[in-house]
Amino acid sequence: MGGTTMITGELRSKVDKIWEIFWTGGITNPLSVIEQFTYLLFIKGLDEKQTDLEKNAELLGIEVDKIFSDEQENLRWHKFKQLSASDMYDMVSKKVFPFIKTMHGDKDSAFTRYMDDAIFMIPTPQMLEKIVTNVDLLPLSDGDTKGDLYEYLLSKVATAGTNGQFRTPRHIIKMMVELMQPTPTDIIVDPAAGSAGFLVEAGEYLKRNNEDLFAIKELKDHYNNDMFFGNDMDRTMLRIGAMNMMLHGVEKPNIEYRDSLSEKNIDDEKYTLVLANPPFKGSLDHESVAADLLKITKTKKTELLFLALFLRTLKKGGRCASIVPDGVLFGSSNAHKSIRKEIVENHHLHGIISMPSGVFKPYAGVSTAIMIFTKTGAGGTDNVWFYDMHADGLSLDDKRQPVESNDIPDIISRYHNLENEKNRKRTEKSFYVTKKEIKDNGYDLSINKYKEVEYDRVEYEKPSVIMNRIDEIDSEIDNLKAELKTLLNLDL
Numbered sequence: 001m002g003g004t005t006m007i008t009g010e011l012r013s014k015v016d017k018i019w020e021i022f023w024t025g026g027i028t029n030p031l032s033v034i035e036q037f038t039y040l041l042f043i044k045g046l047d048e049k050q051t052d053l054e055k056n057a058e059l060l061g062i063e064v065d066k067i068f069s070d071e072q073e074n075l076r077w078h079k080f081k082q083l084s085a086s087d088m089y090d091m092v093s094k095k096v097f098p099f100i101k102t103m104h105g106d107k108d109s110a111f112t113r114y115m116d117d118a119i120f121m122i123p124t125p126q127m128l129e130k131i132v133t134n135v136d137l138l139p140l141s142d143g144d145t146k147g148d149l150y151e152y153l154l155s156k157v158a159t160a161g162t163n164g165q166f167r168t169p170r171h172i173i174k175m176m177v178e179l180m181q182p183t184p185t186d187i188i189v190d191p192a193a194g195s196a197g198f199l200v201e202a203g204e205y206l207k208r209n210n211e212d213l214f215a216i217k218e219l220k221d222h223y224n225n226d227m228f229f230g231n232d233m234d235r236t237m238l239r240i241g242a243m244n245m246m247l248h249g250v251e252k253p254n255i256e257y258r259d260s261l262s263e264k265n266i267d268d269e270k271y272t273l274v275l276a277n278p279p280f281k282g283s284l285d286h287e288s289v290a291a292d293l294l295k296i297t298k299t300k301k302t303e304l305l306f307l308a309l310f311l312r313t314l315k316k317g318g319r320c321a322s323i324v325p326d327g328v329l330f331g332s333s334n335a336h337k338s339i340r341k342e343i344v345e346n347h348h349l350h351g352i353i354s355m356p357s358g359v360f361k362p363y364a365g366v367s368t369a370i371m372i373f374t375k376t377g378a379g380g381t382d383n384v385w386f387y388d389m390h391a392d393g394l395s396l397d398d399k400r401q402p403v404e405s406n407d408i409p410d411i412i413s414r415y416h417n418l419e420n421e422k423n424r425k426r427t428e429k430s431f432y433v434t435k436k437e438i439k440d441n442g443y444d445l446s447i448n449k450y451k452e453v454e455y456d457r458v459e460y461e462k463p464s465v466i467m468n469r470i471d472e473i474d475s476e477i478d479n480l481k482a483e484l485k486t487l488l489n490l491d492l
Helices: 009-024 030-060 070-075 085-101 110-115 125-135 143-155 170-180 197-209 217-226 235-247 291-296 302-313 326-330 334-346 408-415 435-440 463-487
Strands: 188-190 228-232 254-257 271-276 314-325 348-355 368-374 383-388 392-394 402-406 430-434
Touching (some): 009 143, 030 085, 030 125, 030 143, 030 235, 070 085, 085 110, 110 235, 110 254, 143 235, 170 271, 170 314, 170 368, 170 408, 188 197, 197 228, 197 271, 228 235, 235 254, 271 302, 291 302, 291 334, 302 314, 302 326, 302 334, 314 326, 326 334, 326 368, 334 435, 383 408, 383 435, 430 435
Parallel strands (some): 188 228, 188 271, 228 254, 271 314
Antiparallel strands (some): 314 368, 348 368, 383 430, 392 402
């Protein structure tokens, strides 16, 4: 994976145009716009999915696995888009929308539960017609483009949420998935899932790297039903997350409305892989936090409690890659130290990737790192790998424009070839630090504690030589001034 895929100018202006139609039509809350936009993308996606199924069935000479029955053919996008504005409005609001709300007949599926209170908000036939016409022009067949488009939509929710949650940029998600290399038997969770970006990317990675993923029945069933888990506390995000997963081909994503840190979350040794960017800056009442998390680290800080949660919910041998704010790495409170000590002493801490503070702009300017560890319950940390990331392929200001400089391919390559890292100096981008040194430094995991900076020695000339040179330059200036005045026929 090289650089970041960015949405093209053309696609961006198409999306902006649709956004404007919503806006001028009176739907101005960005989350509501995304939600309504997503419903239509989803409806169009279902039609395209069935077209693909029909093609494959014809090719293989098998029975087609239908999303729309023969009686529901008129609910398909390519059919209703041809209707007049008022007939289309009737069809979408009274038939298509109720159809997607109850698609998964079983009341227990995540999708059905979160779609229950979904509302179709587009107020007029004319507005719907305009939106459908413009959505029809979006290139949705290509998975990458669809992902980029979705990312761009989500980027319009520029405000950080109440719990300090903000979007994780897609290329950072991609990097973390590439570092962890999920396998077809993994059980993957994101306890603060938002729009389900980590889960979607993990699913896409598996599809790219496992040709027989859907050929083996057990693997296919696992992928569709009990591989992906996500929790969130925002119902709109849950709906968007569930649709996002389904648009990417996961039939029944386990997306739950749940506060991951509360007593209600009873997950214990359930998952094999955590991919997360949990909310920072949150502070909770002890009463609302699960008691067994407080045993690991007595704190109100959400970023520490989430680390304790990962340790509880992972199976032995389960792996974790999580974004943490820098404060987690060097905070000096007992709670900070105890969670770091727990990971270093009782589990296997693999690596810390220090990221530049502009990665989350324009939403937040915090400095963060990625922490990678395996739950062992029996230690295993010997040397910890540190990487000092300076660039991620985008400018580190609010604009985040593509730039040449990008450490991501290097990070992935070095992490998967750690045997070559042993002899690197502390002045390089990456290096090893021994467990003993980390312990001696109060389990401090900030890279600056261990990094060595090389200063170039600069030789200057003697002051007398410099002064002579200044005199020479001064006299040259005087001569030139005199010449110029002569040329301008001015009195000297």
